[in-house]
Amino acid sequence: xxxxxxxxxxxxxxxxxxxxxxxxxxxxxxxxxxxxxxxxxxxxxxxxxxxxxxxxxxxxxxxxxxxxxxxxxxxxxxxxxxxxxxxxxxxxxxxxxxxxxxxxxxxxxxxxxxxxxxxxxxxxxxxxxxxxxxxxxxxxxxxxxxxxxxxxxxxxxxxxxx
Amino acid sequence: xxxxxxxxxxxxxxxxxxxxxxxxxxxxxxxxxxxxxxxxxxxxxxxxxxxxxxxxxxxxxxxxxxxxxxxxxxxxxxxxxxxxxxxxxxxxxxxxxxxxxxxxxxxxxxxxxxxxxxxxxxxxxxxxxxxxxxxxxxxxxxxxxxxxxxxxxxxxxxxxxx
DNA sequence: CCATTTCTTGCGACTGTGTCGCAAGTGGAT
DNA sequence: ATCCACTTGCGACACAGTCGCAAGAAATGG
Numbered sequence: 001x002x003x004x005x006x007x008x009x010x011x012x013x014x015x016x017x018x019x020x021x022x023x024x025x026x027x028x029x030x031x032x033x034x035x036x037x038x039x040x041x042x043x044x045x046x047x048x049x050x051x052x053x054x055x056x057x058x059x060x061x062x063x064x065x066x067x068x069x070x071x072x073x074x075x076x077x078x079x080x081x082x083x084x085x086x087x088x089x090x091x092x093x094x095x096x097x098x099x100x101x102x103x104x105x106x107x108x109x110x111x112x113x114x115x116x117x118x119x120x121x122x123x124x125x126x127x128x129x130x131x132x133x134x135x136x137x138x139x140x141x142x143x144x145x146x147x148x149x150x151x152x153x154x155x156x157x158x159x160x161x162x
Numbered sequence: 163x164x165x166x167x168x169x170x171x172x173x174x175x176x177x178x179x180x181x182x183x184x185x186x187x188x189x190x191x192x193x194x195x196x197x198x199x200x201x202x203x204x205x206x207x208x209x210x211x212x213x214x215x216x217x218x219x220x221x222x223x224x225x226x227x228x229x230x231x232x233x234x235x236x237x238x239x240x241x242x243x244x245x246x247x248x249x250x251x252x253x254x255x256x257x258x259x260x261x262x263x264x265x266x267x268x269x270x271x272x273x274x275x276x277x278x279x280x281x282x283x284x285x286x287x288x289x290x291x292x293x294x295x296x297x298x299x300x301x302x303x304x305x306x307x308x309x310x311x312x313x314x315x316x317x318x319x320x321x322x323x324x
Numbered sequence: 325c326c327a328t329t330t331c332t333t334g335c336g337a338c339t340g341t342g343t344c345g346c347a348a349g350t351g352g353a354t
Numbered sequence: 355a356t357c358c359a360c361t362t363g364c365g366a367c368a369c370a371g372t373c374g375c376a377a378g379a380a381a382t383g384g
Binding site for chain 1 (some may be wrong): 236238243256258260261267269271273274276277278280281284285286287288289290291292293294295296297298299300301303304307
């Protein structure tokens, strides 16, 4: 993944018309500290470009996805059926979503690349997107649950999460 | 994954109340040849149990997910934002979704298990669900696209799919 | 076999995400 | 500065999924 070159330059290079709305959205995505969904994206972009519309957000997301500048994530749908977005710059990674505390952890490993290679080779599949998402309990929550299990043995249906 | 034991027996064993609606839904899921979304599930279940309601479908899906009897898939959202469901019996596999022809291919590899092990060990993460979905072009479509690319060189923005 | 309790269902209303057609507006090339 | 194609905002819409509540049904024990 190419590292230093802002999305804006990227778009220019591809001959995409640069509007104030797109600039606002792109800046928001790029500076985001966490994963943002369409609604938060809209809210944040409006702080820079008040008139911006929901439809424009969705259209821009679609554009950036097609140009492979951002990735779409589900994050196990921990809250509602939103989708989240992140810039495709950092090293390829996967997401661990904790059902208990809701935290999202990122994880990198060479095995992921190997796995993709194997898929491409064995299935003859030209991979454009590979999305690996994991749900469960993070280290802290797994420990907490373990401790809790002793105090309060679980009933058949008391299944946690999601 | 336990292999031979119907979902119904499974539910009974867990002390879940067995209603006609649940039975209908479970039969539909179990006998499905392809991946079904909530709407198709409803339509098919109504052939057996006419009065059944949308809400019941969603509630039953939720139940079966919690009991870990079915898996939820996005299949790259090839058409709309639906979710698809499949019984958790067959060998663990991942899904390859072709953006061009829409076909869903299943793929199994030991690497997937290894990857999950590594996540569990290194991150201390207690995995409940691991969902790996891949989008791109299947073998046939990749070949077709390759051939097509010669006849018609692509413009900057003519990015296919999704 | 019936009564009781508890769980489940259907219904209707609602929330929220994402899509679309169209007229007005604007970026960027000339 | 002009012009055209592309983009936007708007309103309306489609559709997934959720919820509270009253009526109905499954399982339990008498």
